Amino acid sequence: MTTANDQSLNTITSERRRLTNLAYRLLGSLSEAEDAVQETYARWYALPRHHRDAVEAPGAWLAKVAARICLDVLGSARVRRERYVGEWLPEPLPDSTPWTTGPTGGATVDPADRISLDESLGMAFLVVLESMTPAERVAFVLHDVFRYSFAEIAGIVGRTPAACRQLASSARRRVRASRTPTAPAAHQAGIVRNFGQAWQAQDIRALIGLLDPDATVVADGGGLTRASLRPVEGGERIAHHLTRLIAKAPRTATVVERTVNGRPGLAARHDGATVAVYAFDVAGERITRIWAVLNPEKLRPWATG
Numbered sequence: 001m002t003t004a005n006d007q008s009l010n011t012i013t014s015e016r017r018r019l020t021n022l023a024y025r026l027l028g029s030l031s032e033a034e035d036a037v038q039e040t041y042a043r044w045y046a047l048p049r050h051h052r053d054a055v056e057a058p059g060a061w062l063a064k065v066a067a068r069i070c071l072d073v074l075g076s077a078r079v080r081r082e083r084y085v086g087e088w089l090p091e092p093l094p095d096s097t098p099w100t101t102g103p104t105g106g107a108t109v110d111p112a113d114r115i116s117l118d119e120s121l122g123m124a125f126l127v128v129l130e131s132m133t134p135a136e137r138v139a140f141v142l143h144d145v146f147r148y149s150f151a152e153i154a155g156i157v158g159r160t161p162a163a164c165r166q167l168a169s170s171a172r173r174r175v176r177a178s179r180t181p182t183a184p185a186a187h188q189a190g191i192v193r194n195f196g197q198a199w200q201a202q203d204i205r206a207l208i209g210l211l212d213p214d215a216t217v218v219a220d221g222g223g224l225t226r227a228s229l230r231p232v233e234g235g236e237r238i239a240h241h242l243t244r245l246i247a248k249a250p251r252t253a254t255v256v257e258r259t260v261n262g263r264p265g266l267a268a269r270h271d272g273a274t275v276a277v278y279a280f281d282v283a284g285e286r287i288t289r290i291w292a293v294l295n296p297e298k299l300r301p302w303a304t305g
Contacts, residue, residue, distance in 0.1 A: 012044065015059050019066045025141050026070040027077070028090035028126050030301055036073060040066040067138060067156045074134035085223025087231065089291050090126040091298040092277045095259035120145045121261050123279035123291050128178045132171050139164045140171035183282040189257075189264040191282050196255050196266050199246055204239050211235030212286040217242075222295035225275075238290070267302065274302035 019040060023033035040062055044052065055061045081088045119125060120141075129137050135157050142148040142156070143164075150161040150168070157164060183191070191210060198206035215235045221227025232241050246255075250270055258267040260279040268276040277299060281289035293299065 012041075012058055012062070015062050016041075018059070019062060022063060022141075022146060023066055023070055024093075025120055025126075025129070025145060026067065026138060027073060028130060029298075030091050030093065031297075032073060032077075033070075036066055036069045039069050064152075064156055067142060071134055071138050071157060074137060078134070085221070086227055086229040087218050087220050088130070088222075089218060089220035089293050089298075090123065090130070092123070092265075092279060092291075092293050092302075093121065093261045094277075094302045095262075122182075122263060123261050124178070124180075124182075124281050124289065125175070126261070127291070128175050131174060133167075135159065136167045136171040136174075139167035140175075143168045144172065180281070180288065181283055183284070185263060188280065188282040191285065191287060192264045192266060192280050193257060195280075195287060196257065199242055200255055202243050202246055204243050207239035207242065208236050210285075210287055211238055212283065212288045215286070215288055215290070217290040217292060219292040220295050220298070222297065224296055225294050227292070227294045235286075274299050277302060 016037060019037045020033055023036040024030055027033050027036065043065055044058075044062060052058075129141070132140065138157055139150075139153050139159075142153050143150065150164045153164045153168075154161045157167075159167070182188075195207065195210045198210060213235045214233070215238055217228070217232040217238050219227040219232075228241075232238050249268075253268060253270040253275075255266050255268050258265055258277070260267075260277055263279065265280055266278040267274050268278075275296075276292055276294045279291040279293075280287055
């Protein structure tokens, strides 16, 4: 027999996936998102029982608290990232299955199965979010991705609804200015596969043919592993740069096809561990951007992938 307490507990625990979806988009880090969700639940259970019973919509209460926690984290994160060694990239989400049967086909594994994959989780989108102020990011994600009203957002960010509307509008302009035509996933898969094969074969000519002349590579090593501190620009320069990297790699290192944030990407593996994850932006027949995450602290969810 199910009691009212059981129903309440089920309602609360069923919100975890939605809260993690929200927090990851706000923070760009799965580990920080999980910490924020954990803190949200800690605050819920710290409430006196009669206060919890008085909450008419526990899911809304949890989401509001989680968003406020994320807003605080974003403020402190901006200070930390100013001291970050090299470029800072969002933490890539894994899918342990290759994308040979489709970029989102197959069963995902923990922790990726706690995140609903869509355009708002693409690496390009998350990188743009990093250029926003904390208030802009929260207002935009809550309104445009999760469909919160500006009145609800005002209560979270401590601004008026009109001010929140302006924040979201400013953020939306940033997104539109950065948006480029995105190749369908199946088409991107073919381009990325050819790129991976050419890279492992150290075929510079093929790499140059697959890279846009104005392509850019951004690498994030966090000062914990060797990585370019500044973006590498230009298709030909990138081809030579990547060829040098693969030539220095151990013979046992491999590059495998993996889904990264819901899109076809690559992962470099050595001695059973993922040492780098590569996300791509493809326009037409060429790769325009590559995001390389090498920071081992950001690759912990890929340990079993």
